[in-house]
Amino acid sequence: MSKKRNTNILLGTILGASIIFNGYLAHNALANDNSPSVIVSVDKWKSSNVTYDFDDNTWPTSFDYAVNESAAGTGLKGWNANSGIFLGYSSSSNNDWLYGPADSLAVTLCYSDASHNLTEVNTTINSSYSWYTGLTGTPSSTQYDLKTVALHEMGHWHRLLDTYLSTHSSYVMYGYTNKGQVKRSLTSFDTEAAKIMYGPN
Ligand SMILES: [Zn+2]
Numbered sequence: 001m002s003k004k005r006n007t008n009i010l011l012g013t014i015l016g017a018s019i020i021f022n023g024y025l026a027h028n029a030l031a032n033d034n035s036p037s038v039i040v041s042v043d044k045w046k047s048s049n050v051t052y053d054f055d056d057n058t059w060p061t062s063f064d065y066a067v068n069e070s071a072a073g074t075g076l077k078g079w080n081a082n083s084g085i086f087l088g089y090s091s092s093s094n095n096d097w098l099y100g101p102a103d104s105l106a107v108t109l110c111y112s113d114a115s116h117n118l119t120e121v122n123t124t125i126n127s128s129y130s131w132y133t134g135l136t137g138t139p140s141s142t143q144y145d146l147k148t149v150a151l152h153e154m155g156h157w158h159r160l161l162d163t164y165l166s167t168h169s170s171y172v173m174y175g176y177t178n179k180g181q182v183k184r185s186l187t188s189f190d191t192e193a194a195k196i197m198y199g200p201n
């Protein structure tokens with residue numbers, strides 16, 4: 001079965017901060033990109049309320065709910081309930097969800113200032129693939145589950161990084177997914193990583 005990587009491209013200045021997490025040393029990504037213990041970036045939001053918008057020119061309205069639902073966390077332990085950062089829709093937000101060409105299944109670009117405060121985040125869902133947009137049910141063997149991928153990309157909005165350790169394959173922040181796969185609930189690994197970034201709320 002083919003696997004596609006949810007690329008998380010780091011932009012801005014990164015320092016080599018390190019922290020202890022569940023017995024793993026969680027390095028900064030650029031210093032140790034191939035380490036399975038890389039889970040968080042030093043860049044973070046200054047405000048606890050972060051808005052997102054759907055790009056008017058590219059984003060299919062039929063995709064709205066899968067992203068909004070992931071943010072609200074209805075029916076799952078969503079990021080908003082665990083991270084201390086509240087992601088919410090706003091038609092005037094500069095942080096966009098786009099639908100179009102991308103180097104991988106989905107790409108989240110994060111921009112930060114010299115003080116490591118995030119200034120803008122944009123996610124592109126790759127339009128070359130077939131997407132299942134339902135909130136329940138299962139994608140076919142030819143479809144990727146949008147809600148699953150949106151939940152993962154929102155982890156990048158919190159500046160959680162991909163993990164590629166095979167024993168982490170059940171985690172939302174695992175860097176690969178397959179057609180037909182559904183992973184719509186955060187695991188304790190995901191929520192603990194979010195709490196490292198922003199503390200329990
Ligand atoms: Zn990713």
